[in-house]
Amino acid sequence: xxxxxxxxxxxxxxxxxCNFSDRPAExxxxxxxxxxxxxxxxxxxPCDVPIQCTQEMxxxxxxxxxxxxxxRGINHVEGGWPKDVxxxxxxxxxxxxxxxxxxEHYSSTIMQxxxxxxxxxxxxxxxxxxxxxxxxxxxxLVEESEEQPSAKTINVFRDPNEIKRTATCLSxxxxxxxxxxxxxSSLGFQNISPDMSYDSYIWDIENPNKPEMTLKPVSxxxxxxxxxxxxxxxxxxxxxxxxxxxxxxxxxxxxxxSTIEHSHRDPVYKVIWLQSKTGTxxxxxxxxxxxxxxDIRKMSEPTERLVLDPNKKGNLDNALGAISLEFxxxxxxxxxxxxxxGLVVSCNRKAKTPAEKIVCTYSGHHGPIYALQxxxxxxxxxxxxxxxxxxxxxxxxxxxxxxxxxxxxAYLSDGxxxxxxxxxxxTVKMDGTLDVWDFLFKQNDPTLSLxxxxxxxxxxxxxxxxxxxxxxSQLGTATLLEISPGLCTLQRNEKALATAxxxxxxxxxxxxxxxxxxxxxxxxxxxxxxxxxxxxxGDGEESVEELATRTEAEFxxxxxxxxxxxxxxxxxxxxxx
Amino acid sequence: xxxxxxxxxxxxxxHKGVIGTIVVNAEGIPIRTTxxxxxxxxxxxxxxxxxxxxxxxxxxxxxxxxxxxxxxxSKKHEIMVAPDKEYLLIVIQNPSE
Numbered sequence: 001x002x003x004x005x006x007x008x009x010x011x012x013x014x015x016x017x018c019n020f021s022d023r024p025a026e027x028x029x030x031x032x033x034x035x036x037x038x039x040x041x042x043x044x045x046p047c048d049v050p051i052q053c054t055q056e057m058x059x060x061x062x063x064x065x066x067x068x069x070x071x072r073g074i075n076h077v078e079g080g081w082p083k084d085v086x087x088x089x090x091x092x093x094x095x096x097x098x099x100x101x102x103x104e105h106y107s108s109t110i111m112q113x114x115x116x117x118x119x120x121x122x123x124x125x126x127x128x129x130x131x132x133x134x135x136x137x138x139x140x141l142v143e144e145s146e147e148q149p150s151a152k153t154i155n156v157f158r159d160p161n162e163i164k165r166t167a168t169c170l171s172x173x174x175x176x177x178x179x180x181x182x183x184x185s186s187l188g189f190q191n192i193s194p195d196m197s198y199d200s201y202i203w204d205i206e207n208p209n210k211p212e213m214t215l216k217p218v219s220x221x222x223x224x225x226x227x228x229x230x231x232x233x234x235x236x237x238x239x240x241x242x243x244x245x246x247x248x249x250x251x252x253x254x255x256x257x258s259t260i261e262h263s264h265r266d267p268v269y270k271v272i273w274l275q276s277k278t279g280t281x282x283x284x285x286x287x288x289x290x291x292x293x294x295d296i297r298k299m300s301e302p303t304e305r306l307v308l309d310p311n312k313k314g315n316l317d318n319a320l321g322a323i324s325l326e327f328x329x330x331x332x333x334x335x336x337x338x339x340x341x342g343l344v345v346s347c348n349r350k351a352k353t354p355a356e357k358i359v360c361t362y363s364g365h366h367g368p369i370y371a372l373q374x375x376x377x378x379x380x381x382x383x384x385x386x387x388x389x390x391x392x393x394x395x396x397x398x399x400x401x402x403x404x405x406x407x408x409x410a411y412l413s414d415g416x417x418x419x420x421x422x423x424x425x426x427t428v429k430m431d432g433t434l435d436v437w438d439f440l441f442k443q444n445d446p447t448l449s450l451x452x453x454x455x456x457x458x459x460x461x462x463x464x465x466x467x468x469x470x471x472x473s474q475l476g477t478a479t480l481l482e483i484s485p486g487l488c489t490l491q492r493n494e495k496a497l498a499t500a501x502x503x504x505x506x507x508x509x510x511x512x513x514x515x516x517x518x519x520x521x522x523x524x525x526x527x528x529x530x531x532x533x534x535x536x537x538g539d540g541e542e543s544v545e546e547l548a549t550r551t552e553a554e555f556x557x558x559x560x561x562x563x564x565x566x567x568x569x570x571x572x573x574x575x576x577x
Numbered sequence: 578x579x580x581x582x583x584x585x586x587x588x589x590x591x592h593k594g595v596i597g598t599i600v601v602n603a604e605g606i607p608i609r610t611t612x613x614x615x616x617x618x619x620x621x622x623x624x625x626x627x628x629x630x631x632x633x634x635x636x637x638x639x640x641x642x643x644x645x646x647x648x649x650x651s652k653k654h655e656i657m658v659a660p661d662k663e664y665l666l667i668v669i670q671n672p673s674e
Contacts (some may be wrong), residue, residue, distance in 0.1 A: 028610075074607070082604075096606075097608050097609070100578060100602060100607070100608050101582070102579070105663065106582075106608075106664065107579060107581070107582050108661065109661050109664050110582050110585060110600065110664070110666065111581065111582065111584070111585060112661075113659040113661055113664070113666040114585035114589060114666065115585075115590075116645070116646060116659045116661075117589055117657060117659045117666055117668055118589060118592070120646065120657050120669055121589065121592045121594075121595065121646065121657070121668065122592070124594065124655060124670055124672035125593050125594060173669060184579060234612065284580065330655055524591065
């Protein structure tokens with residue numbers, strides 16, 4: 001609708017100056033609201049309108065091109081000789097030199113400089129001004145000073161592929177630890193897309209831009225280990241259950257792979273090298289319930305097989321899925337397996353029958369045990385990392401762990417002991433934090449908690465010197481961290497204190513175990529007595545449903561009681577204010 | 578005169594810890610040396626330039642000032658340079674023996 005105002009003006013009045021005059025307001029157009037149109041609209045309440053009164057700025061990132069530098073030396077060539085002297089000829093140079101020496105100026109200069117020089121030389125000989133004074137005392141000072149424990153990121157190695165995979169296992173090179181082998185895979189169920197690259201890489205820690213070597217397996221590698229005896233050989237367990245081994249001198253393809261019929265039926269979660277004369281024995285564990293021993297020279301068949309059946313019958317249907325393995329070279333006949341069901345199974349290699357192989361089990365965790373490691377200084381104690389806690393166990397106490405951390409907010413995914421300090425261990429969580437625990441310093445909380453990245457961390461490995469550690473994340477980023485010297489130097493009395501602590505906790509658990517046993521015996525004898533007296537009550541065992549309803553009722557009772565208690569406390573608080 | 582010069586240089590050389598002595602002229606030509614030729618040439622060339630730079634630095638900071646002595650302490654030994662307008666006396670000493 002156009003609003004038009006028409007006026008007329010005489011032609012001879014064009015161009016004349018405008019004479020303005022007042023007149024009352026005139027209503028030209030009046031558009032009344034039409035309520036029927038309102039039905040076309042819906043009222044939106046509340047209406048969010050963001051307004052900002054700032055300068056508009058844009059952000060740009062710039063990265064310089066890689067500057068490649070090279071060091072070269074220069075060889076000095078003789079120059080400066082006057083034109084008539086040929087530096088190659090000895091005679092001419094000697095003649096020249098003699099001529100210079102005859103110069104008077106030369107003699108006086110040398111005398112003067114010589115005396116200066118002698119003074120300095122004697123000074124040097126008199127006192128070594130750069131000598132380290134108080135060397136021993138300085139060391140003590142460092143120990144006493146309470147330096148804050150800290151960890152610093154040194155390098156970050158990212159997965160070079162487009163589709164990022166999780167870094168599930170890390171292994172340090174056995175000599176000198178200048179290389180890190182990282183296994184990449186995707187642990188999500190059926191999460192593998194056809195474009196996902198199967199490669200795993202070996203990184204040189206000085207060069208995070210490009211991996212030093214690529215390993216090309218047939219299927220994604222879930223775990224990877226360097227052979228501690230031969231640093232060129234690596235063994236890897238893959239997602240399809242096969243084991244393969246590489247020789248870094250021979251290239252990226254595996255030298256040999258195990259046959260599919262004899263391999264595991266589930267992804268191989270852990271593979272460890274064994275101590276043997278030939279240095280070619282390994283064993284592997286997978287969630288299909290088997291632990292297989294291999295000799296890498298003959299990969300067509302495993303040398304030995306163990307089914308993790310808790311009933312010791314070798315029945316694969318009952319078997320517990322294995323997620324982690326533990327083997328200590330100082331105790332070559334024993335090894336431990338951490339299962340998906342939360343049990344740690346301790347086994348003996350040398351047993352004659354499969355039934356005797358499984359020695360005992362330790363229960364106490366609620367979820368799969370992702371890490372299992374003996375303390376390098378106290379092999380009788382081992383660390384397990386599972387569900388939301390990390391627990392320390394003693395071999396003798398089978399009912400429960402001797403020490404444990406509190407329940408965290410995020411799932412713990414991996415952990416290991418520090419190889420240099422008996423009381424320090426590291427754990428990583430699904431929220432991307434790394435915790436450093438020192439139980440001689442603080443038992444309730446980690447000594448150092450560091451957020452490494454925003455995504456979940458899946459693996460962790462400490463280097464043998466205890467100073468560096470690498471952790472792998474969900475997007476395939478391996479981060480190399482250096483921890484402060486306070487956390488990796490052995491403190492005074494540390495071994496003695498740790499021994500004392502372990503013994504104390506073990507004793508406490510033993511006493512508790514004994515007490516439980518007594519109580520159970522008493523109950524049993526009491527229930528037997530009541531059975532004899534009461535023949536009408538044929539309860540025996542409650543059926544599962546009854547048990548379930550009873551537990552439900554108890555649970556709700558407890559929750560309600562807790563809520564009531566909290567409400568009461570709130571009231572009290574309000575009343576006080 | 579030259580006998581005294583010889584004696585001075587010999588005395589310097591026989592001090593405890595002294596590894597070598599070099600006398601260099603303004604053009605960088607080694608006049609007198611107790612080390613082998615290639616080492617001497619290297620020391621002569623490099624230290625000459627360094628002394629020039631050090632002297633110019635000192636004079637830039639204060640034109641009335643001048644460089645009298647230059648000592649370079651390294652992990653393995655100490656290089657001492659006594660500069661003059663025309664000559665340079667270089668002594669390499671390992672003091673912590």
